[in-house]
Amino acid sequence: MALRALQFGAGKIGRGFLAQLYARSGFETVFVEARADLVASLNRHRACWIEWTDGVRETITPVAAIDARDTDAVAEAFAQAAVASTAVGVSALPTLAPLIAAGLRRRAAENPTPLNLLLGENALDAHTRLQTALLEQLAPHEQPLLTQLGLVRCIIGRQAVAELPGDPPGVRVDRYSKLPVDADALIGEPPPIAGLQPVRPFEVYMQRKLYLHNGLHALVAYLGAQKGYQTIQQALQDAEIHALFMQGANALTRAFLKKHPFDPVEHEEAVHDILARIQDPHLDDPIARVAREPLRKLRPDDRLVGAYKLLVEQGEDATPFRRAILAALAYNDPTDPESQQLQAWVRERGAEWVLREWCGLERF
Structure with a gap:
């Protein structure tokens, strides 16, 4: 019988990255998902699929799914899992606490062994958010159960850019297959998952990913939106945006090597x-x-702001990220509630207030 991985969230990262790593490692993935139609589709086909950016498709099997409202079934799957993971968005992470608490109780009774829960949320505070929510769910005498749960932050680098029509729907992804995790949070041996890389100090590696990958990505997006482009690829064809992109990348590369003891060859790669x-x-x-x-x-x-402050601190040219922050302040998407809140603040209180009170930039 295949080892089982319990995956909270059957979204683009759950189906398009974590389940694929599990399948390559010989695990069956059991999704916990709130969308009943997707649960039914995954159970009907016992498979999901991805499409690489070059158009090649890969089927991921075996998979199964549990409706997130079925607490008893989730608890039983949690009790028997060899590893578990989340990809629900960091703001939704605390909503998993009742399910995980039920799972911890069941596991203590049926299979009292430690479990590593990989937090695929790309957030430095993912573990503390979930731990706080779990402490609220567990009675004082149950709280020692948390010593058997590794809350392991992950760096999700794979780009899952689109959901594709199908039954079940597919996910369009790039081929990045590494999964750096917080080495100091693992309980026991690392789970035998293809691509899993325990790193320490985790915060430094997470910061590099956040500023270099997500920061440069956001820089292109906000500058591109300002010029009316629809895709990142269109924006990168713009000579001015591409120059700022490369300028920011080179400045950040130098700043990280000044501040942190990365191996220069590994860092450049x-x-x-x-x-x-x-x-x-x-x-x-x-x-x-x-x-x-x-x-x-x-x-x-x-x-954006973190990358900007690092460049200023290390004496590098922060102009590209300064431009990106100003472009972000002007970003107006009628379908995005955060964009509309931001624009309301700019109108009512001014951009300087947002920079000072929200971004924490006293001088800009």
Whole structure:
């Protein structure tokens, strides 16, 4: 019988990345998903699929799915899982706490062994958010159950750019297959998952991914939106945007080597890989996808402001990220609630207030 991986969330990262790594490693993936039609489709076919950016398709099997409202079935699957993971969005992570708490109780009774829960949320505070929510769900005498649960933050680097029509729907993805995880949070041996790379200190690797990959991606998106482009690839054809993109990349590369003890060869390879994947001409990545939720992306330690502050701190030219922050302040997507909140603040209180009170930039 195949080892089982319990995957909370059957979205683009759940189906398009984590399940694929599990299948390559000999696991069956059991999804926990709120969309009843998707649960039914996954159970009917016992498979899902991805399409690489070059058009080649890969089937992922075996898979199954549980309706997220079926607490008893989720708890039983949690009790028997060899590994578990999430990809639900960091803001939704606390909503999983009742299910995980039920799973911890069942596991303690039926299979009292440690479990690593991989938090595929690309957030430095993912573990503390979930732990806080779990402590609220567990009675004081149950809280020692948490010592048997590794809350393991992950760096999700694969680009999952689109959901494709089908039964079940597919996911269009690039071929990046590494999964760096927080080495210090793992309980016992790392799970035998293809591509899993325990790293320490995790925060430094996460920051590199956030500023270089997500930051440069956002830079292109907001500058591109300002000029009316629809995709990242269109924006990168603009000479001015491409020059700012490369200028920002080179400045960040130097800043990270000044501040952190990365191996220079490994660092250069990582940066080269990030730049190549952002510029992949086959991605056709919508700017609306990359630019959505601008308030989150303008937080003091997130991809734009954090990168800007690092460049200033290390004496590098921060102009590209300064331009990107100003473009983000002007981003107006009528379908994005965060964009509309941001525009209301700019109208009512001014851009300087947003920079000072939201972004934490006293001088800009």
